[in-house]
Amino acid sequence: xxxxxxxxxxxxxxxxxxxxxxxxxxxxxxxxxxxxxxxxxxxxxxxxxxxxxxxxxxxxxxxxxxxxxxxxxxxxxxxxxxxxxxxxxxxxxxxxxxxxxxxxxxxxxxxxxxxxxxxxxxxxxxxxxxxxxxxxxxxxxxxxxxxxxxxxxxxxxxxxxxxxxxxxxxxxxxxxxxxxxxxxxxxxxxxxxxxxxxxxxxxxxxxxxxxxxxxxxxxxxxxxxxxxxxxxxxxxxxxxxxxxxxxxxxxxxxxxxxxxxxxxxxxxxxxxxxxxxxxxxxxxxxxxxxxxxxxxxxxxxxxxxxxxxx
Numbered sequence: 001x002x003x004x005x006x007x008x009x010x011x012x013x014x015x016x017x018x019x020x021x022x023x024x025x026x027x028x029x030x031x032x033x034x035x036x037x038x039x040x041x042x043x044x045x046x047x048x049x050x051x052x053x054x055x056x057x058x059x060x061x062x063x064x065x066x067x068x069x070x071x072x073x074x075x076x077x078x079x080x081x082x083x084x085x086x087x088x089x090x091x092x093x094x095x096x097x098x099x100x101x102x103x104x105x106x107x108x109x110x111x112x113x114x115x116x117x118x119x120x121x122x123x124x125x126x127x128x129x130x131x132x133x134x135x136x137x138x139x140x141x142x143x144x145x146x147x148x149x150x151x152x153x154x155x156x157x158x159x160x161x162x163x164x165x166x167x168x169x170x171x172x173x174x175x176x177x178x179x180x181x182x183x184x185x186x187x188x189x190x191x192x193x194x195x196x197x198x199x200x201x202x203x204x205x206x207x208x209x210x211x212x213x214x215x216x217x218x219x220x221x222x223x224x225x226x227x228x229x230x231x232x233x234x235x236x237x238x239x240x241x242x243x244x245x246x247x248x249x250x251x252x253x254x255x256x257x258x259x260x261x262x263x264x265x266x267x268x269x270x271x272x273x274x275x276x277x278x279x280x281x282x283x284x285x286x287x288x289x290x291x292x293x294x295x296x297x298x299x300x301x302x303x304x305x306x307x308x309x310x
Contacts, residue, residue: 171205
């Protein structure tokens with residue numbers, strides 16, 4: 001019986017080997033379930049995955065699973081392409097300075113409408129379809145985020161003199177009150193946060209989603225900040241994945257030119273988060289199916305982990 005069972009792809013117990021493999025996977029994940037139970041994970045979700053039905057469904061399933069095993073996920077989403085499309089549809093001219101969108105009052109209103117409205121509720125709906133309970137909010141709700149106007153400068157190419165950039169209603173978090181997040185998570189809800197804040201001056205500010213997620217992760221003392229991207233993580237000059245970095249490593253790599261472009265602000269967000277209360281941050285390829293689960297619940301991991309210097 002045993003030899004015959006094995007010959008046709010069965011184990012000596014009469015079960016398909018694939019079932020045993022699934023059990024082994026769960027056993028491997030057990031220490032991670034125990035380690036992270038009751039902790040917060042802040043996940044920045046955006047990019048191409050938001051427009052892909054399959055990727056959106058898998059993301060929602062992952063978030064619901066995190067909640068089911070006792071972790072408190074908080075989702076922060078972006079929406080730059082969707083804002084751009086709506087501005088174009090409404091005939092509102094978009095202007096960029098050094099890659100940053102200049103946000104006048106009209107643009108800020110459109111950004112809030114898109115982020116807090118269509119995108120936010122679409123993610124809430126996806127989580128509901130996956131069997132979870134989500135609540136859509138923005139940084140304006142419950143006094144979650146107080147923002148101030150983002151200050152940026154650039155060097156004049158002719159005179160080499162630093163000049164202030166006026167980006168309009170683009171802000172950055174300066175105060176975070178996590179009460180609304182803690183209330184929602186304790187009630188079994190998954191907060192889905194649009195990156196909008198309000199200033200002491202009463203103005204509404206559009207905030208970079210990575211920056212927003214980093215600020216919330218620090219304020220919550222999160223176990224993990226997860227930045228989903230469209231690359232496999234941080235790569236060295238040879239294109240190999242760097243699986244573990246510290247702030248000192250990042251500073252050194254920037255000095256050698258190994259880290260460039262859009263990865264620089266993402267890693268700045270990671271460094272600020274881990275130096276301000278978050279246990280660790282991960283830069284991860286959101287295009288990989290169930291990449292979050294591979295990162296959190298296997299010994300191998302799937303992206304670049306940023307943790308404090310020893």
